Amino acid sequence: MITTITLNAALDTTYYLPSFTLGQTNRLKDLHVEPGGKGINVAKVLDSLGEKVVAGGFVGGSNGKKIAHLLAHRNIPHEFVTIQGESRVCLTILNEELKEETEILEQGPMILDEEWLKICEFVKKAAMESKIITLSGSLPKGVPVNGYSQLIEIIQQNGAKAILDTSGEPLRHGLCSGPFAVKPNEQELKQLIKKEILTLTDAIDAGKNILKQGVQYVCISLGREGALLINKDEVFHVKAPEIEVVNTIGCGDAMLAGLASGFEKELPIEEILSLATAYGTANALQPFAGKVDVKDIDYLLKDIEVYKLNHI
Numbered sequence: 639m640i641t642t643i644t645l646n647a648a649l650d651t652t653y654y655l656p657s658f659t660l661g662q663t664n665r666l667k668d669l670h671v672e673p674g675g676k677g678i679n680v681a682k683v684l685d686s687l688g689e690k691v692v693a694g695g696f697v698g699g700s701n702g703k704k705i706a707h708l709l710a711h712r713n714i715p716h717e718f719v720t721i722q723g724e725s726r727v728c729l730t731i732l733n734e735e736l737k738e739e740t741e742i743l744e745q746g747p748m749i750l751d752e753e754w755l756k757i758c759e760f761v762k763k764a765a766m767e768s769k770i771i772t773l774s775g776s777l778p779k780g781v782p783v784n785g786y787s788q789l790i791e792i793i794q795q796n797g798a799k800a801i802l803d804t805s806g807e808p809l810r811h812g813l814c815s816g817p818f819a820v821k822p823n824e825q826e827l828k829q830l831i832k833k834e835i836l837t838l839t840d841a842i843d844a845g846k847n848i849l850k851q852g853v854q855y856v857c858i859s860l861g862r863e864g865a866l867l868i869n870k871d872e873v874f875h876v877k878a879p880e881i882e883v884v885n886t887i888g889c890g891d892a893m894l895a896g897l898a899s900g901f902e903k904e905l906p907i908e909e910i911l912s913l914a915t916a917y918g919t920a921n922a923l924q925p926f927a928g929k930v931d932v933k934d935i936d937y938l939l940k941d942i943e944v945y946k947l948n949h950i
């Protein structure tokens with residue numbers, strides 16, 4: 639089983655606009671509300687592809703109730719720690735004319751000390767029952783900056799594998815506990831190493847440095863350019879299939895779902911990277927985050943080739 643943890647869940651609201659001009663009145667063509675936050679997107683993708691998954695994390699207030707209600711309505715298993723604060727709303731503005739996505743993300747609620755202790759207990763129990771636990775997204779206020787690092791230790795001491803997808807200081811601290819796998823995108827990697835990533839070699843070198851912290855697999859996602867998957871012995875590169883993009887929000891979450899699924903099934907590394915790429919790209923064909931169509935996965939997989947690079 640896979641458990642996904644979303645500490646900063648969100649009611650993801652997408653505004654579809656024929657065009658969008660800052661500083662003027664803009665009228666919507668359509669709007670869509672989704673239960674979201676990165677880990678919830680991972681759970682939605684896994685569930686839609688028939689995987690056994692539980693979505694965990696914090697939810698609170700009327701937004702939190704709505705997130706849980708929307709998941710229950712789709713029969714997606716979830717078990718949240720209810721908090722006193724209000725779960726956030728994250729807004730995506732899709733400008734259809736320019737095919738441009740603008741994200742406006744609330745910071746999220748304040749987490750109390752006793753709520754943090756409850757999630758640590760939940761994660762301990764989940765680690766005893768799951769093979770993989772994914773940890774995704776930003777940290778809400780009140781969570782210690784080394785919060786992911788604490789959870790990774792709990793997970794790995796209790797028999798599961800932790801896969802981390804976050805950014806900034808939470809990523810830097812999380813790496814100190816040597817998660818099983820980590821998936822930075824190019825921007826997150828750049829922030830981490832405080833250097834530009836100009837070539838594939840730069841990205842591979844940065845990934846290899848991350849391995850030194852006890853991480854077993856580093857997947858570096860490169861958007862439309864594809865991804866790298868690196869372990870201590872091998873480096874694999876994949877190009878993303880060329881598609882007519884609808885919406886790229888959540889591609890990284892869908893990719894994480896593919897990684898979690900592949901590692902859970904202990905597939906060969908090339909297959910894990912193909913699957914993760916197909917899931918990520920399939921998300922880009924859908925109008926909102928955390929949605930993939932199984933038919934798209936099947937045809938995308940036929941188009942994906944993984945190359946082993948000679949870079950040790």
Ligand SMILES: Nc1ncnc2c1ncn2[C@@H]1O[C@H](COP(=O)(O)OP(=O)(O)OP(=O)(O)O)[C@@H](O)[C@H]1O
Nearest residue numbers: 823859860861862864878888889890891915918919
């Ligand atoms: N424009 C695109 N065309 C084809 N595939 C894409 C495109 N953008 C993303 N993907 C697929 O999704 C994967 C993950 O994308 P990306 O690197 O953008 O993740 P991310 O930045 O973590 O995304 P997010 O934070 O929005 O969830 C890529 O490796 C690729 O397989």
Ligand SMILES: O=P(O)(O)OC[C@@]1(O)O[C@H](CO)[C@@H](O)[C@@H]1O
Nearest residue numbers: 648650674675676728775776888
């Ligand atoms: O603030 P975070 O947790 O980094 O990102 C939150 C978020 O933008 O990420 C998802 C897309 O990846 C959305 O569902 C969600 O709203």
